Amino acid sequence: MPDETTASIAPRSAFEGSADAATVPDAAGSAVIARARRGAAAVDVVVDDARASIPGWDNLAWIDAFARAAETAREVLRTSTHPIERRVIGARLLRLMPRSLLPAELADRTVTLSLPDSVLSRADDDFALTAEDVPRVHPSWTAHLTRPGLLDEVLRPGRHEWLLAPRSFSPKDAVGSAMLVRVVGESGDLLQLEIKNPGGHTSRRRRTSDGRDAGPAELKRDVLLSWLRHGGPGGRGLDLRRADDRCLLLAWQETMRERRLDGLLARSASDDPERRAAVVAAVIDAAIDAVAFAALDPLACRFVFPRDAAWVEAAIVRLKDLGLGMELMPLQATTPTRDVVWLDAVVDAGFVGGAMSDVAQARAFARLAVSVLSPLGVLPLVGARCGRGVVLTLLEEDQRGPRQRGPLWVEPAAEPAISPIHEAWARGRGRLLPAPAADTAHDVGGLPAFLQAFADAIADRAAPPLPVPAPGASPEEPMLVDDDDVAALDSVPPRPADDADGDQP
Amino acid sequence: MKRLSALDLQERLRATEPSVLCVTRRRAPSVDDVVRRLDAAARRLELELFTIDGDDGETAALLPDLGVTMVPCVLVVAHGAVVERASAIRDGVDARRLVALAAAARATRPPGPALPETLPPGSVVPGSQPPASQPPGFRRG
Numbered sequence: 001m002p003d004e005t006t007a008s009i010a011p012r013s014a015f016e017g018s019a020d021a022a023t024v025p026d027a028a029g030s031a032v033i034a035r036a037r038r039g040a041a042a043v044d045v046v047v048d049d050a051r052a053s054i055p056g057w058d059n060l061a062w063i064d065a066f067a068r069a070a071e072t073a074r075e076v077l078r079t080s081t082h083p084i085e086r087r088v089i090g091a092r093l094l095r096l097m098p099r100s101l102l103p104a105e106l107a108d109r110t111v112t113l114s115l116p117d118s119v120l121s122r123a124d125d126d127f128a129l130t131a132e133d134v135p136r137v138h139p140s141w142t143a144h145l146t147r148p149g150l151l152d153e154v155l156r157p158g159r160h161e162w163l164l165a166p167r168s169f170s171p172k173d174a175v176g177s178a179m180l181v182r183v184v185g186e187s188g189d190l191l192q193l194e195i196k197n198p199g200g201h202t203s204r205r206r207r208t209s210d211g212r213d214a215g216p217a218e219l220k221r222d223v224l225l226s227w228l229r230h231g232g233p234g235g236r237g238l239d240l241r242r243a244d245d246r247c248l249l250l251a252w253q254e255t256m257r258e259r260r261l262d263g264l265l266a267r268s269a270s271d272d273p274e275r276r277a278a279v280v281a282a283v284i285d286a287a288i289d290a291v292a293f294a295a296l297d298p299l300a301c302r303f304v305f306p307r308d309a310a311w312v313e314a315a316i317v318r319l320k321d322l323g324l325g326m327e328l329m330p331l332q333a334t335t336p337t338r339d340v341v342w343l344d345a346v347v348d349a350g351f352v353g354g355a356m357s358d359v360a361q362a363r364a365f366a367r368l369a370v371s372v373l374s375p376l377g378v379l380p381l382v383g384a385r386c387g388r389g390v391v392l393t394l395l396e397e398d399q400r401g402p403r404q405r406g407p408l409w410v411e412p413a414a415e416p417a418i419s420p421i422h423e424a425w426a427r428g429r430g431r432l433l434p435a436p437a438a439d440t441a442h443d444v445g446g447l448p449a450f451l452q453a454f455a456d457a458i459a460d461r462a463a464p465p466l467p468v469p470a471p472g473a474s475p476e477e478p479m480l481v482d483d484d485d486v487a488a489l490d491s492v493p494p495r496p497a498d499d500a501d502g503d504q505p
Numbered sequence: 506m507k508r509l510s511a512l513d514l515q516e517r518l519r520a521t522e523p524s525v526l527c528v529t530r531r532r533a534p535s536v537d538d539v540v541r542r543l544d545a546a547a548r549r550l551e552l553e554l555f556t557i558d559g560d561d562g563e564t565a566a567l568l569p570d571l572g573v574t575m576v577p578c579v580l581v582v583a584h585g586a587v588v589e590r591a592s593a594i595r596d597g598v599d600a601r602r603l604v605a606l607a608a609a610a611r612a613t614r615p616p617g618p619a620l621p622e623t624l625p626p627g628s629v630v631p632g633s634q635p636p637a638s639q640p641p642g643f644r645r646g
Binding site: 233234298299326327328329330331332339341344345349357358359360363382383384385386387388428431432434 | 518528534559568569570572575576577583584585586589592593595599
């Protein structure tokens with residue numbers, strides 16, 4: 001135990017970043033936000049007092065302070081019915097979570113539970129969409145998807161990174177239900193492939209599950225095409241009849257605005273293919289962050305108590321007395337440990353509420369990807385058995401024609417949130433992918449039309465009507481772009497940096 | 506309510522029919538309450554609840570691939586994939602929410618982007634507010 005005289009008096013919690021970020025906007029006018037602000041102020045009194053006075057090492061004192069803040073929060077929540085109010089209170093309580101009591105895998109991460117202020121302030125309208133919320137994407141960003149023979153060109157040697165193929169092609173080289181290959185030659189409908197095995201080596205021979213040679217690595221073009229277009233079962237776009245999905249769309253758009261990406265998409269795409277690819281990558285990051293910053297897995301911020309410390313029993317009793325604590329047991333533990341989940345008792349499930357499991361976060365990202373990323377050539381594959389993430393394949397274009405990048409594994413609740421799929425496989429993620437089916441294939445050529453229909457549907461039903469362009473303005477060049485937008489990519493903020501400073505109790 | 510063996514679990518994961526699975530262990534706290542709440546919710550929606558014994562080595566070996574790290578753990582499975590995972594089932598509201606997900610997944614919908622049916626500003630969408638049955642303050646642990 002550290003010396004009391006040298007221990008930090010006011011330790012920064014794991015949630016410092018989110019706590020310092022504005023969670024409640026200053027602008028008045030929203031009844032929900034005004035109520036949330038009043039409730040949060042009462043909890044803040046307890047939180048601030050605790051952070052100023054409790055020694056960093058005194059875990060029981062921190063739990064006691066957490067319980068006192070929770071008691072205040074419980075009183076506030078007796079009259080609060082809106083998920084946003086509960087979310088704001090939950091974010092306040094996070095400030096009293098000592099880093100030393102977090103799950104080990106998350107102890108060095110900043111975890112947030114914050115929605116952009118401009119989105120929060122629309123809670124009164126139940127996040128109803130207006131004409132200003134219509135996604136504006138210049139046709140040049142999607143035009144390459146309508147190119148005839150796009151996918152056939154992508155399958156040419158040198159025009160793709162790695163492609164997914166079925167396990168049965170070379171079982172020894174597969175990971176779970178799939179494997180990675182790339183085309184090195186072609187003769188008619190038969191493609192000669194190079195196989196990437198789990199160890200990272202490549203081979204042009206197939207192998208049986210017991211390692212015997214099974215012949216040259218050749219596969220029919222249709223098989224690779226079906227995996228390339230594979231969308232996965234149950235994949236759906238945003239359902240904007242649901243407040244959760246409207247809020248999600250708004251959060252993504254606000255993230256895009258903050259990073260000045262909306263302006264870049266609204267104007268003609270750059271001639272530089274690498275710059276275009278960088279914009280699309282930044283848009284994907286914005287979609288991931290829109291989900292990951294606003295939602296929190298209750299398991300990710302549970303208390304993990306040490307097994308034998310004398311104060312643990314008192315702490316757990318204190319939490320349970322409040323109706324907060326729910327004890328869990330690790331799957332592989334031989335003796336019960338004392339993990340206590342509390343967040344879901346305070347905040348509501350869903351994107352508006354803020355409590356979302358890693359699976360729910362992945363599915364939210366998938367809905368966003370289907371609706372707004374796929375028309376940019378970012379094809380999502382949903383339905384990985386673990387449910388934690390989504391596979392993305394990027395279709396791009398350079399001077400030589402179409403090209404493919406990926407596949408990438410996106411897991412919003414994890415760090416890293418996006419990685420090449422073979423790295424995810426090495427971490428045990430995304431290993432069991434669904435087999436392709438004709439009724440779950442992406443209609444690549446039709447995606448730009450889908451995006452237009454998506455935008456038109458919002459515009460048709462939203463009020464007030466779209467603003468009238470100034471005389472002389474081209475309808476294809478919306479007047480949303482600042483000159484600074486050209487350089488916006490260079491200043492895209494990264495995901496919040498870890499602010500671990502190690503001065504936890 | 507039916508307990509699944511490792512073989513049953515693999516078959517269940519291959520099925521297109523959605524299911525609600527609850528991972529249990531003998532010494533895990535809260536398991537009985539969670540199973541009882543889920544079973545009641547499942548009966549109401551005419552779904553069967555399946556339990557998985559995390560103490561059975563053969564069955565437990567399959568669980569990390571499903572992202573199960575804590576017990577109790579409830580998995581909603583549809584189309585061969587986990588579509589929701591939860592550990593804390595504090596009350597009947599939580600249980601009904603999870604079981605309703607499985608019930609909703611019964612109807613297979615076509616893939617592709619969903620076209621929005623937006624509502625005018627100010628419209629309140631059913632389900633966007635907490636259910637009336639949810640008690641004020643914290644929910645039961």
